[in-house]
């Protein structure tokens with residue numbers, strides 16, 4: 001089997017099987033998913049490129065160590081149910097990870113094929129298996145005997161969902177507290193429909209509900225109940241509250257009408273469906289939109305603005321394209337769609353009219369200076385290079401930090417200067433007895449898969465803690 | 470998850486009182502806090518102040534004025550029906566302590582948020598002088614409740630149909646001028662009233678607080694849509710407020726920000742009322 005794969009790859013398959021996509025000129029007019037997913041034939045062709053390495057490097061690149069050659073081999077054998085089972089052994093949300101993981105810096109970055117040609121499209125294959133399973137109808141695993149222990153999970157993003165699912169599978173009674181009206185965290189309010197259909201998120205949450213997990217939306221810990229109160233009511237608590245507090249730049253004009261944090265802009269568009277006239281929530285549709293930032297959040301905001309009907313959308317980023325933290329694929333998609341990239345550029349102030357509406361963004365050109373201690377060349381402004389970009393909507397996507405609301409009434413929960421919760425890397429244990437934490441609330445804004453990894457480790461540690469308790 | 474409307478009545482033309490079953494919210498509620506509700510899946514999230522709460526019964530009272538689409542739609546709901554979402558208590562509770570004498574000024578539906586504060590200030594051992602007003606006597610709300618909750622109650626109407634003919638701030642000025650030692654003034658109402666009230670009270674040696682009503686989405690500090698400028702710094706009304714030191718608030722910015730969606734809001738009401746006429750709602 002291995003030779004056959006090797007031969008095939010050696011002969012003709014240097015390039016990966018392309019992903020069927022909506023054409024750019026069409027997709028900018030709708031919010032439907034851009035990448036359409038592999039057909040069975042595509043998946044078989046792509047899977048056949050994998051060399052089934054004995055010491056697969058790719059697995060090391062995956063934060064949860066999915067058995068990549070294992071599941072790809074099963075695809076080759078057309079055992080798609082087996083393949084998804086294999087993936088789910090370590091990754092509870094493959095339909096989501098296959099779509100949003102930054103594969104080019106994780107699993108695919110280390111694939112041996114990448115040395116000479118293109119790496120195996122691991123993410124796309126993972127997505128294929130998950131989508132196949134969803135079409136067949138997901139099997140709910142048997143839930144073991146109840147242990148009689150109760151665990152509270154705060155926050156329903158990928159960290160909380162993973163912890164909840166794993167704890168439920170171990171027989172613990174789990175309640176998930178979520179401050180918004182809908183579960184999913186960033187998966188629901190942040191990442192747009194065209195990149196991650198909300199139906200998929202809903203199905204994953206339904207699956208977790210079927211495991212017996214109770215969801216409590218509209219429930220803010222720190223307001224309705226404090227963490228201390230949860231500790232009294234439950235045997236253990238997992239904090240997966242994310243990094244939901246938006247940063248602003250602190251430049252003049254930032255409170256003008258039309259200036260949004262990416263969180264507000266994307267919440268209005270995704271969670272509240274402002275793009276659909278049937279829904280009551282509004283968002284300002286700009287003619288000229290400027291998005292500040294270079295991460296996934298900036299790409300999502302820019303591409304959403306375009307789909308809402310903007311004439312021109314530009315991304316303003318103070319470093320160069322190579323430094324952009326966004327997934328490669330999203331940068332490419334954004335370019336195909338006509339988003340203008342203004343690199344090495346930084347806003348200095350936002351201008352408005354007498355009614356406080358945004359009219360333009362004044363920017364300054366940047367150049368890369370001497371390397372700093374970390375070896376990274378940081379951008380410095382070029383004096384006298386100021387210029388203005390006309391704009392009626394500006395979206396600030398320069399980062400987020402944990403929402404401090406959780407610290408109200410949480411005696412003894414240690415936090416860092418950056419506002420993150422201090423937690424053990426292996427177990428998620430915090431300074432507060434019985435409280436574990438993971439995901440963005442510990443690391444600061446990171447990735448879906450790392451949040452899930454943290455939720456997984458914490459679930460295991462919580463289980464051990466409960467056994468000893 | 471749904472929240473039952475236990476009671477609903479129109480207490481003045483286009484002003485409604487609604488009692489909602491929300492035990493967890495009621496248990497945690499304090500004066501000065503608010504809730505955010507959503508009528509149904511397609512609805513927007515709107516904030517309303519907690520006008521009263523019964524911890525034992527698990528009830529929250531809100532009082533709202535019909536303004537646009539959502540409040541008009543809310544007004545059409547009946548007892549026994551359900552709200553899709555009802556989250557709270559939000560915001561930092563009002564800073565209520567024993568201070569001596571406080572003046573509470575409420576204008577229009579602003580009387581609704583003043584009422585729980587009047588009760589709380591009285592309970593904390595203060596002498597509470599309340600001044601409430603409206604455009605005319607029919608629009609005046611919570612008169613009896615406010616009288617019971619206060620040491621003294623003054624009334625003003627714009628047209629003179631009840632009490633003082635003029636503004637609540639006229640009465641406030643008269644009391645401040647009288648030389649009585651006043652520790653604090655709390656003003657809640659339309660932004661323009663809070664702005665004018667602040668200007669009137671500013672020269673006096675008295676603490677002035679206002680409760681701001683900026684446009685909100687989540688109400689938890691996650692979107693920043695509710696930002697206001699206080700003392701030259703950006704604050705999030707939903708978590709840093711809603712109560713702020715009035716002298717430091719940039720009211721002009723607040724009023725301009727409140728007008729952000731005015732055109733769309735007008736269109737939404739027209740469309741909604743048209744649909745109502747056609748019997749679609």
Ligand SMILES: Cc1cc2nc3c(=O)[nH]c(=O)nc-3n(C[C@H](O)[C@H](O)[C@H](O)COP(=O)(O)OP(=O)(O)OC[C@H]3O[C@@H](n4cnc5c(N)ncnc54)[C@H](O)[C@@H]3O)c2cc1C
Pocket residue numbers: 100101102154155156157158159160177178179180183184185186187190191192219220221222240241242243244266296297300327403405406438439440441445446447448449451
């Ligand atoms: C627009 C956008 C695009 C992104 N794109 C990608 C991508 O393509 N790939 C990728 O890997 N990562 C991406 N990320 C990052 C990724 O989404 C996050 O790293 C991940 O969601 C973090 O998961 P989490 O569970 O820690 O927190 P979150 O997903 O933030 O969930 C936290 C949840 O906790 C709730 N909560 C907070 N405080 C409380 C409280 N006090 N009480 C109750 N509930 C509370 C919040 O409402 C939220 O629902 C993106 C992020 C954004 C914003």
Ligand SMILES: Cc1cc2nc3c(=O)[nH]c(=O)nc-3n(C[C@H](O)[C@H](O)[C@H](O)COP(=O)(O)OP(=O)(O)OC[C@H]3O[C@@H](n4cnc5c(N)ncnc54)[C@H](O)[C@@H]3O)c2cc1C
Pocket residue numbers: 503514515516517518519532533534535536537538539540541578581582681682683684685686711727728730731734735738
């Ligand atoms: C903390 C707080 C407490 C409030 N308490 C009360 C109360 O007790 N009783 C009451 O009648 N009103 C209260 N309001 C105002 C109330 O939220 C608005 O009247 C309501 O949102 C209008 O919605 P609409 O769709 O009916 O009208 P629209 O026509 O959509 O809006 C009318 C006006 O209300 C404001 N507004 C619109 N959407 C929002 C929003 N999402 N958040 C805040 N303001 C908005 C804008 O200034 C707008 O021009 C409060 C607002 C805040 C921020």
Ligand code: SF4
Pocket residue numbers: 061062063064065066068091097098101103106107108122123126449
């Ligand atoms: S979970 Fe993410 S990193 Fe891991 S194999 Fe799947 S796509 Fe790659």
Ligand code: SF4
Pocket residue numbers: 049050051052053056057058059068069110111112113120122
């Ligand atoms: S490194 Fe690449 S070729 Fe090797 S097993 Fe992993 S995916 Fe297959």
Ligand code: FES
Pocket residue numbers: 684685686687688689690691692693694695696705706707708
């Ligand atoms: S309403 Fe979103 S931060 Fe205040």
Ligand SMILES: [Mg+2]
Pocket residue numbers: 513537538539734
């Ligand atoms: Mg409205």
